[in-house]
Every structure is written in structure tokens, then in C-alpha cells.
Amino acid sequence: MRRKTRNFTLGTVGIGSEYPVSVQSMCNTRTSDIGATLTQIRAVAACGCDLIRVSADTPQDCAALHTICRESPLPVIADIQFAAEAALSAIAAGVAGVRVNPGIIHDPAVLGKIAAAAQNSGTVIRVGANAGSLKPHEVAGRIAKGMDKTEATAAALCEAVLAQCTLLEKYGMTNIKAALKSSNIQVTMRAYERFAAQTDYPLHLGLTEAGTPRSGEIKSAVCIGTLLNRGIGDTIRVSLTADPAREVEAALKILESCDLRPNPVDIISCPTCGRTEIDLIGLAEKVESIVRQTLVAGKSIPFAKIAVMGCPVNGPGEARDADIGIAGSRNGQLIIFRKGEVTGAYSEAEGFDRFAAMLTGNL
Numbered sequence: 001m002r003r004k005t006r007n008f009t010l011g012t013v014g015i016g017s018e019y020p021v022s023v024q025s026m027c028n029t030r031t032s033d034i035g036a037t038l039t040q041i042r043a044v045a046a047c048g049c050d051l052i053r054v055s056a057d058t059p060q061d062c063a064a065l066h067t068i069c070r071e072s073p074l075p076v077i078a079d080i081q082f083a084a085e086a087a088l089s090a091i092a093a094g095v096a097g098v099r100v101n102p103g104i105i106h107d108p109a110v111l112g113k114i115a116a117a118a119q120n121s122g123t124v125i126r127v128g129a130n131a132g133s134l135k136p137h138e139v140a141g142r143i144a145k146g147m148d149k150t151e152a153t154a155a156a157l158c159e160a161v162l163a164q165c166t167l168l169e170k171y172g173m174t175n176i177k178a179a180l181k182s183s184n185i186q187v188t189m190r191a192y193e194r195f196a197a198q199t200d201y202p203l204h205l206g207l208t209e210a211g212t213p214r215s216g217e218i219k220s221a222v223c224i225g226t227l228l229n230r231g232i233g234d235t236i237r238v239s240l241t242a243d244p245a246r247e248v249e250a251a252l253k254i255l256e257s258c259d260l261r262p263n264p265v266d267i268i269s270c271p272t273c274g275r276t277e278i279d280l281i282g283l284a285e286k287v288e289s290i291v292r293q294t295l296v297a298g299k300s301i302p303f304a305k306i307a308v309m310g311c312p313v314n315g316p317g318e319a320r321d322a323d324i325g326i327a328g329s330r331n332g333q334l335i336i337f338r339k340g341e342v343t344g345a346y347s348e349a350e351g352f353d354r355f356a357a358m359l360t361g362n363l
Contacts, residue, residue: 003231005202008175010124011075011096013050015177016202016234021260022050023251024204024237025244026079032060034067040244045073046296047248051235053077053099056090065093077126084110091117097124099179102164103133111164115171124175127164129157130208131182153182154190158198165201176201177234181208185223192227202234209239216240217250221257228258249292265291265301268319269308276310278328278348284308287326290356302361307337316340326355 007016015022025044029036031054041052056062056078069076077097078090084105087098091114100114118125134156142152157180165176178201180191188207196203207223210216220238227233238250255261269284287308294301307325309315312335315327320340329335334351336343336358346354357363 001231003196003203005200005234006174007202008124010051010077010177013075015124019234021228021233021255022235023048023248023255024051024053024077024235025049025247025251026053026237026239027055028244029054030061031055031068032058032064034064037064037068038071041068041072041074041076044244044248047245048252049074049244049248051075051077051097053079053237055079055081056086056095056098057081057083058086059089062086062089062093065090065095069094069096077124080105084114087114088117091121091123094121095123097126099126099128100164101133102127102129102160103135106164108167111167112171115168115173118175119173122175124177125168125173126177126179126204127161127168128179128181128204129160131157131184131187132208134160150184150186150190153184153187154180154194157182157187157191158194161195162198165199177204178202179204179206181206183207183209185219188223189227192232193230196232203232204235204237205233206237206239211241213240213242213246213250216242220250221254224251225254225258228254228260264295265303266305267291267308268305268322270310270318272310276328277330277332278310278334280308280310280328283326283352286352287355287359290359294360299360301359303359306359316342324355324358326351 002017005016007018013022027037027040029040031037052074075096078095079099080087090098131153138156139152142155161178161180180195182188205224205227207220210220224236236251238247240247256263267288272280291301303323305322307319307322309319309327311328316337319325325337327335333345334348335345336355
């Protein structure tokens with residue numbers, strides 16, 4: 001069961017428990033480079049991204065937002081860090097949302113101006129705190145009172161975000177979502193669990209500074225997936241040191257694995273063993289690439305479950321419930337099967353070409 005939250009729209013995207021969990025990424029271009037930024041936004045939109053965030057640190061960035069917001073296929077969120085006045089400029093430029101960090105922007109007078117501008121324009125505010133922006137004494141004081149470091153950091157994150165949300169509410173701002181991130185999985189989960197139990201704000205999930213795809217996708221899947229399976233989370237970002245498109249692909253796979261997004265095609269493949277007489281790893285990667293490229297191009301795959309198996313034992317046998325599958329045979333050939341029944345045996349090159357044509361509806 002999804003945790004019940006307040007609901008509103010961020011541009012064209014519904015936020016909150018009445019809406020599907022949405023996927024967000026962030027451009028790594030200079031926002032002032034309008035062409036590069038829009039190109040990247042269109043690329044992640046084609047991958048299935050719902051929301052895009054861009055940095056807004058300079059007057060040049062904010063000036064570029066007028067064009068970016070007008071031409072972007074996705075609602076644009078301005079990430080505000082050091083220049084509070086940039087939030088006002090970004091709102092005036094037409095962003096659908098702004099992110100403010102309570103560890104950096106906390107002057108009540110400034111927040112009052114941001115809240116007023118956001119209300120007048122229908123802009124959503126995300127209060128997003130990172131463990132790295134907490135003041136050392138905020139954690140140390142709790143540890144001195146007996147909390148372990150994980151709980152102390154989680155509690156400090158909750159207090160910082162809740163205090164700023166409360167202040168924004170005082171100024172009449174209600175369309176607020178929140179994020180409480182750390183690079184530590186346990187700190188992040190405890191912070192979200194604490195905050196979720198106290199409020200009805202929609203929550204943006206993420207493990208900050210998760211790392212390269214090799215490790216970051218796994219850590220993010222553990223953290224975000226666990227929270228989603230507990231009903232916590234309304235938007236997500238998989239923060240990777242990688243192309244933003246990779247973030248979107250990982251986020252969508254997490255949602256599919258948690259049954260929060262329909263999985264258009266489920267690819268199963270067996271682990272390699274001594275019976276394997278083909279390049280199973282290469283074959284599985286090629287099949288996955290064909291499926292991904294076909295779906296990104298807006299085309300459909302005529303099979304819901306595809307199997308890529310190493311030998312006849314794991315082929316038509318263990319994967320008999322697959323709509324279609326390909327497997328290695330004892331003589332190095334590839335066999336193609338449907339619902340457990342072999343339909344043909346081919347040389348490796350011919351078998352793959354035939355299978356690829358079947359997947360794309362060309363055979």
C-alpha cells in the first residue's frame with residue numbers, strides 16, 4: 001500500500017499517492033548552453049523520464065531557463081544551491097519546480113519571498129536536504145545524547161527538512177515535496193521512514209552520490225526499492241556518475257521490479273555453467289540491446305517474456321513459460337523455442353538473425 005500523501009501537479013506530472021511514481025533525472029550540461037541542455041532533455045524523455053532538473057546558479061543559467069522551459073518536453077525543476085535570488089529568477093522564467101536545500105538557504109525572509117513567488121506561479125517547491133550539508137553539531141549533539149551515528153544523522157535530516165517545510169507552510173506554501181538523502185543506505189532509509197511517519201508530504205527518493213553505474217545501480221536499487229516496497233516514495237532519481245539516460249533506465253527497472261510500472265518485456269537468462277557451448281553473455285547482451293532500442297524507438301515487441309538460455313536443459317525446459325526463447329545446443333547451434341516447444345535449430349549467425357527478426361516483428 002502506498003503511503004497516503006497530499007497530491008498536486010508539477011507541470012504536467014501528477015505528484016503524490018494518487019499518481020504513479022515518477023522518474024526524474026538531472027542534466028549535466030551547463031544550463032546556459034541552451035542547445036546542449038535541450039538535447040539532453042529530449043534524450044532522457046525518449047528513455048522514459050518524467051521530470052528533469054537543471055542547475056540554476058548564475059544569471060546566465062536563469063536567463064536560459066526562459067527558452068528551456070518553453071521548449072522542454074518535460075517539466076523543468078531548477079536546482080538552487082547558493083544563490084537564493086536565483087530561485088526567484090527561475091520561477092519567473094517558468095520552471096515547474098524549484099529545489100532548495102535547507103542546509104544552505106534558511107533565511108526566513110528569503111524563504112518567504114520564494115514561497116510567495118511559487119504560490120503566484122503554481123510552482124512546486126522541493127525541500128531537499130543532503131547529509132553532507134548538515135552542520136556537524138546537529139549530528140554530534142544527538143550522538144552525545146546516546147544515538148548511534150545512523151540514527152543521529154537521520155534525525156538531523158528530518159529536523160532540517162521539517163523545519164523548512166513548516167516555515168514554508170507558515171507563508172502559505174502547500175505544494176511541497178521533500179527529500180532526505182545520504183550516500184549511506186541505512187541513513188537514507190531511516191531518514192525517509194522517520195519523515196514519512198510524521199508528515200503527508202510527497203517524497204522524492206534517492207541515494208545521493210551513489211557512484212558509478214557498476215555500484216551505484218545496485219546501491220540505489222537496494223535503498224529505493226526497499227522504501228518503495230514499504231509504500232514510501234512518489235518520485236525517484238538514481239544518481240549516477242554517468243549519462244543521465246543511464247539513470248532513467250535504472251530507475252525504470254527499479255519501478256518495474258517493484259511492480260510499480262508495467263514491464264513491457266521481461267528478459268530472463270540463465271547463469272553460465274560448464275554445459276554452455278555458446279557465447280551466452282554476448283547473446284544475452286545483444287538480445288537486451290535489440291529490445292531496448294526497439295522500445296526506445298517507440299515500437300512494440302510482440303512477446304512479453306523472452307528467454308536467453310545456455311543449453312537445452314535450461315532452454316525449452318526451465319523456460320517453457322517464456323513466449324519465445326533462444327538457447328544453445330550440444331552441437332553449438334542455436335535453437336529457437338516458443339512456449340517450451342522447439343521450432344528450429346540453426347547455425348549461430350542464422351539463428352540470431354532469425355531471432356532478432358522475430359523480436360522486431362519482421363518475421
